[in-house]
Amino acid sequence: MVTIRDVAKAAGVSKSTVSYVLNNDPRITATTEAKVRRAIEELGYSVNHAARSLSSSRTWTIGISVAPDAGGYYSAAAGVHMYALARHASDRGYEALFVDAAGGARSIREAVASKRVDGVVVMDVSDDDPRIDMVLELGVPAVVFGSPDDCLGLDVVDSDYEREAVDAVRYLHELGRHDVVLFSKPEQLVRQRMGYVTRFNDAFVREARRLGMRVHVEAPEQVDSDPLSVVERAMRTYGDVNGVALFNEPVVMAAPRLFSTSGCGMCDERGVIAVAPRWICLSMSLPFATIQTDVDRLSGEVIDTLVSRIEDPGREPVRRLVAFPVIEPR
Template identity: 40%
Template structure:
């Protein structure tokens, strides 16, 4: 029968203490990179595997990150929700953590149960709106938490998101530079604004402010709900505002269907209509190159979210961080 490799065996072979091996397994920053690499090589050479259940009991850590999201998030998030979850889980694994998806419309109750049973070491809150009760719950529990969103206040929690205000301002500066005097913002549905979703509010508010500053006539078009047909809604927006020479699409479902909808209607992009779309970099192969893009990088966001949460778990008393990633505007490819 093969001998079971223990943490003591790893420590002896690497020439370090058992505590050092434990620190390396926990990704503790107090261990030097050279020592950590030596210990990890020894772990691989000996074939040591962590007994997660025993380790959780001894350290009171689960080495699991909880990803908290409502079970129903509508069409507006469905297209890329799976990609977000996959990348968050991938970067969690690279940091030595498993991930647990906590899908619950009563996120607060689910968070309390997961924390009380020591199932997770921290939370990632997705689909966050202004005054989201999950943020106050995380504070009450006192568990490390990262907010993935742009609420007006994060209630003292670390925050990671795109810098929607800067990106909106850059879109409007581009419109002014290209001498567009009248434009349409095709935004998220009215139901999203009723929910006070920060990503929609921050972008729209900056567009309004920039239009006023730059002397641009702005028309804002929002579908009634998430299930509206984006092709028909896009064409309806153009019908309502026939003198608009450009459009900003801050709506992922509409961005996906827009090239086909415009082409079928004989609208040439960018000759007849200049279009800027805020769209994930990872999915831009699905949209024609005649659009300009704010290239949102979901991979970069996921990596930042996980690293921020891991850092908070390791140092609960560190200063609160607010990380807004400002993504570039790419012009259409010349034809």
């Protein structure tokens, strides 16, 4: 079946440009529109007109599409995000419909075609996520809750992970911690092309090297790997390091107990900074510096952005990346 991606490639334009043409967006020039229309005709691309027409009537329901179950902590984290999104949707007069994760793009198509949603929140987005192609093809209002490599003209809301990585490095550098370990997200998420992980890691390493620091990156293999074993391995390998950054929630939760019982240099709590959800930082009273991701605030931004898109489909795309500040330990 010919997809919107095939049309974009044939016309030499982006997928978002194809979507704009399909939606008769006035920002597209006549020359560009002609190229896209010609590619559509040559490839025999067929738009799902039934789904697109059905999406024009209001249902006062927002679809929330999550990625397939990653397992472990990450399933619980998805639940926290979904609860916050549903609460903010209710505050704006909308019901929340959780779109089947296993069905992915197909489930979004079915929700729109059956006239069940006015718009869609696409969570846990990977680079080249087929769900993005689907919402572009359907022309349904959508917000990406995540930071893919290319949002293709869709509205995006997420933490500014690259900015936070830089801030974490500078915090450690100002303390004189010039040999550091970064405990990052599982390699499984990198293989799934969850681009925010790679971008955080790359920004952290790049800034550390710019400042003349040594940095070692450690990550568990799977989302359900034992976090203690990862830290213990690093302690044996890098016993002389004097700074630690934690970008892995299970490691964040395990670190205080492990650090308190060890005498190694990396476990000096004054030289540790964690990037983690605010609810973890507060509930555990973490004894080191933190950058606290406010899931509730981000969820509110996502719903506000989607409602605005539903009410004004033709407005300029919005990209809201929120950098949360470093909070030093008391």
